[in-house]
Amino acid sequence: MELLEYGEAEKSSSSLGFMELLSMQDFGPSLFDLLQGTLIPSVQLQVEPLPQDHSPELFLNPPTTPNSSSISSESTAGQNDEQTKEIVDGEEEEEEEEEEENHKTKKLLKPKKTASQKRQREPRFAFMTKSEVDHLEDGYRWRKYGQKAVKNSPFPRSYYRCTSASCNVKKRVERSCNDPSIVVTTYEGQHTHPTPVMPRSPAAVHALPPYSAFSAPDGPSAEMVLSHPQQHFNFSVLLNCGYTHAGPTNNTVSSGGGGGQSLRFCSDQSSALLTDHGLLQDVVPWSATKKEE
DNA sequence: CGATTTTGACCGGCGC
DNA sequence: GCGCCGGTCAAAATCG
Numbered sequence: 638m639e640l641l642e643y644g645e646a647e648k649s650s651s652s653l654g655f656m657e658l659l660s661m662q663d664f665g666p667s668l669f670d671l672l673q674g675t676l677i678p679s680v681q682l683q684v685e686p687l688p689q690d691h692s693p694e695l696f697l698n699p700p701t702t703p704n705s706s707s708i709s710s711e712s713t714a715g716q717n718d719e720q721t722k723e724i725v726d727g728e729e730e731e732e733e734e735e736e737e738e739n740h741k742t743k744k745l746l747k748p749k750k751t752a753s754q755k756r757q758r759e760p761r762f763a764f765m766t767k768s769e770v771d772h773l774e775d776g777y778r779w780r781k782y783g784q785k786a787v788k789n790s791p792f793p794r795s796y797y798r799c800t801s802a803s804c805n806v807k808k809r810v811e812r813s814c815n816d817p818s819i820v821v822t823t824y825e826g827q828h829t830h831p832t833p834v835m836p837r838s839p840a841a842v843h844a845l846p847p848y849s850a851f852s853a854p855d856g857p858s859a860e861m862v863l864s865h866p867q868q869h870f871n872f873s874v875l876l877n878c879g880y881t882h883a884g885p886t887n888n889t890v891s892s893g894g895g896g897g898q899s900l901r902f903c904s905d906q907s908s909a910l911l912t913d914h915g916l917l918q919d920v921v922p923w924s925a926t927k928k929e930e
Numbered sequence: 931c932g933a934t935t936t937t938g939a940c941c942g943g944c945g946c
Numbered sequence: 947g948c949g950c951c952g953g954t955c956a957a958a959a960t961c962g
Contacts, residue, residue, distance in 0.1 A: 781935055783954055796953070800933090809953090 763823035771795060771810050771820055777828065779808065790814035804829045 779797035787794045792812035799806040806826040813819040 780933080782956090784936075785952065785954095788951065794952085807953095 760827070761823055761825045763821060765813065765819050765821050767818050768820045769818070771812065777801070777806075787811055787814075792817065799828060801828070801830050 778800040780800045781795055782798050783796035784793050785796070790811065791814060794809055794811035797808045797810065804826075806824065806828050808825065809821075809823040811821050813821055
């Protein structure tokens with residue numbers, strides 16, 4: 638269960654991914670133990686309101702050790718907070734159908750997208766992993782729908798979409814230009830379904846996206862900071878969410894004022910937050926079925 | 931043969 | 947208004 642050693646895990650098998658790590662009841666000690674015990678000496682998970690064009694290296698913390706990796710969370714929802722419109726899961730599905738129609742009609746090219754209906758930004762969660770493979774297995778099935786060269790980076794960025802019918806989770810995978818061994822994976826959206834496929838072998842699980850543990854807080858943006866100073870573990874997440882969660886979840890809200898509300902939590906609160914928000918609901922099965930690592 | 935990947939074209943947002 | 951760039955589409959190619 639190497640959080641960082643995707644590459645290693647890739648070869649050696651027997652690894653738990655983010656999902657599994659995060660699928661634990663919460664960000665309790667176990668996770669931190671895992672992290673500090675065998676994995677990341679220092680994990681930085683941070684999301685900031687970024688300009689649309691943010692290169693991954695912005696988050697990159699050059700590993701201080703071969704095994705270290707950084708986790709970053711990002712979001713660009715802030716760029717269009719006023720468009721936080723009301724795309725919740727249900728509506729997304731409708732929109733999907735609608736889009737399908739558009740697709741069928743070929744290139745009508747989404748006339749439905751008016752200024753007021755600008756594409757809703759899903760909460761995004763990026764993390765960096767050291768891996769030799771670009772596309773890390775995370776338990777879900779993805780279909781690649783695009784690849785683009787990225788400015789300021791010699792490495793292309795790949796775009797994947799969850800193959801599940803009503804699930805429009807996307808992810809982007811790119812390599813850091815600073816450190817080609819680091820893969821930056823950005824998840825966008827939340828899976829609306831349980832993990833479709835259990836890895837046939839432990840080796841199949843290299844990275845289980847942590848984003849699911851940070852489902853949309855109640856607000857355009859949220860920041861979570863989990864820290865265990867005494868363990869030299871610093872885990873911070875900042876989520877920017879372009880939509881409001883279906884459920885009322887403002888028990889931990891503390892508007893951050895300024896450009897976009899930001900929620901900041903400390904480690905103890907974070908687990909509560911995660912729990913309260915049912916953030917791990919979709920990974921529970923993992924937890925339940927979690928085998929030894 | 932269905933699912934997935936590749937790849938060039940297209941669109942929209944944004945900065946100048 | 948124009949060009950750049952990120953993101954997406956969809957036909958063709960490839961794979962299992």
